[in-house]
Amino acid sequence: MTEKIAVLGAGSWGTALANVLAENGNDVRLWSHKPAQVAEINEKHTNEHYLPAAKLNENLVAYADMGEAIKDVEMVLSVVPTKGVREVGKQLGALLKANNQKVILGHATKGIEPGTYKRVSEMLAEEVAPANRSALAVLSGPSHAEDVIKHDLTTVTIASDDIKAAERFQAAFSTENFRVYTNDDVIGTEMGGALKNIIAIGAGALVALGYGDNAKAALLTRGLAEISRLGLAFGANPLTFIGLSGVGDLIVTGTSANSRNWRAGYQLGQGKSLKQVEEDMGMVIEGVSTTKAAKELAEQRHVEMPITDAIYQVLYEDKDINQAIKDLMKRPAANETN
Numbered sequence: 060m061t062e063k064i065a066v067l068g069a070g071s072w073g074t075a076l077a078n079v080l081a082e083n084g085n086d087v088r089l090w091s092h093k094p095a096q097v098a099e100i101n102e103k104h105t106n107e108h109y110l111p112a113a114k115l116n117e118n119l120v121a122y123a124d125m126g127e128a129i130k131d132v133e134m135v136l137s138v139v140p141t142k143g144v145r146e147v148g149k150q151l152g153a154l155l156k157a158n159n160q161k162v163i164l165g166h167a168t169k170g171i172e173p174g175t176y177k178r179v180s181e182m183l184a185e186e187v188a189p190a191n192r193s194a195l196a197v198l199s200g201p202s203h204a205e206d207v208i209k210h211d212l213t214t215v216t217i218a219s220d221d222i223k224a225a226e227r228f229q230a231a232f233s234t235e236n237f238r239v240y241t242n243d244d245v246i247g248t249e250m251g252g253a254l255k256n257i258i259a260i261g262a263g264a265l266v267a268l269g270y271g272d273n274a275k276a277a278l279l280t281r282g283l284a285e286i287s288r289l290g291l292a293f294g295a296n297p298l299t300f301i302g303l304s305g306v307g308d309l310i311v312t313g314t315s316a317n318s319r320n321w322r323a324g325y326q327l328g329q330g331k332s333l334k335q336v337e338e339d340m341g342m343v344i345e346g347v348s349t350t351k352a353a354k355e356l357a358e359q360r361h362v363e364m365p366i367t368d369a370i371y372q373v374l375y376e377d378k379d380i381n382q383a384i385k386d387l388m389k390r391p392a393a394n395e396t397n
């Protein structure tokens with residue numbers, strides 16, 4: 060069965076995911092808030108700023124009007140950065156209400172809302188009334204848009220409390236190069252996807268500073284320990300953190316120059332200021348705001364997250380990265396599994 064599905068947000072990830080859906084024969088409507096980008100996608104079948112040199116499937120149709128994009132669809136996937144989720148969710152919620160329309164609502168965003176510490180599905184649940192959504196789902200896992208658009212082998216997971224909804228997304232997305240699993244742990248899947256971006260910033264910095272493989276492995280492993288600790292405090296399934304949206308995404312983001320978070324860390328390690336890094340990237344670096352949200356959330360819940368604290372001090376308190384690394388290594392002796 061093919062689906063009529065709207066993808067909201069035409070950045071690198073929204074476009075790559077919409078392209079997988081279109082190649083798989085679905086009727087896909089990609090909404091962008093930029094009319095020039097809509098024209099480029101529909102006329103040239105490219106999205107040069109976000110996916111340079113990629114040719115998009117010709118069945119992928121872009122819309123500047125969200126109302127037209129969601130007309131008669133049964134599924135919607137929001138793929139805007141965390142900072143845009145409320146605005147897009149509000150717009151979607153109002154349109155669905157006016158149409159008396161109910162959709163399966165998914166998202167593929169990786170972040171935590173600053174100040175409220177809400178996960179993305181919680182934000183969407185607040186913006187789209189229960190009458191207008193039959194289920195909420197999250198797509199996550201190790202999946203750089205740059206690889207997906209080239210049809211490189213990719214696996215992701217779709218988590219939902221409603222397994223039938225997860226299976227609808229699974230069927231719509233599954234291709235010979237894009238393998239999709241389902242999962243019922245929405246909390247763990249969202250926490251893993253959001254928090255690995257913090258560790259990826261640290262991983263990029265380590266490489267720029269010339270540290271070796273042992274240091275990288277230590278950071279990723281102890282990073283996973285603190286991601287899991289915070290996730291468990293919110294009721295996540297521990298097994299999720301050894302799955303695609305946990306260690307899987309941590310590996311891809313923490314070891315790849317395709318990752319914006321890794322590249323941001325690398326540039327900070329080279330001595331660039333955060334302001335300069337953000338200006339130069341031209342794309343979202345989710346880990347910057349998530350570091351602040353996670354640090355505050357961990358303090359509230361009395362969860363120990365020393366690496367997140369160290370990265371917070373580098374990003375927000377101008378702490379020298381070498382000093383932050385030294386201080387982490389000099390922490391009191393500890394038991395690994397406590």
Ligand SMILES: NC(=O)C1=CN([C@@H]2O[C@H](COP(=O)(O)OP(=O)(O)OC[C@H]3O[C@@H](n4cnc5c(N)ncnc54)[C@H](OP(=O)(O)O)[C@@H]3O)[C@@H](O)[C@H]2O)C=CC1
Nearest residue numbers: 068069070071072073092139140143168169203204342343
């Ligand atoms: N890129 C990747 O490989 C992956 C990304 N993700 C996650 O997907 C999410 C989106 O990332 P990604 O696509 O890479 O980000 P990009 O920076 O590439 O693109 C973001 C897109 O969202 C648009 N946007 C931002 N705010 C709004 C808004 N308020 N209303 C409408 N559109 C808006 C941007 O528009 P504009 O051009 O005007 O800025 C842009 O088109 C992030 O949470 C990221 O962590 C997850 C897995 C892989």
Ligand SMILES: O=C(CO)COP(=O)(O)O
Nearest residue numbers: 200201202203318319320
């Ligand atoms: O989440 C990602 C890959 O799974 C993309 O990470 P970046 O946002 O760091 O590029």
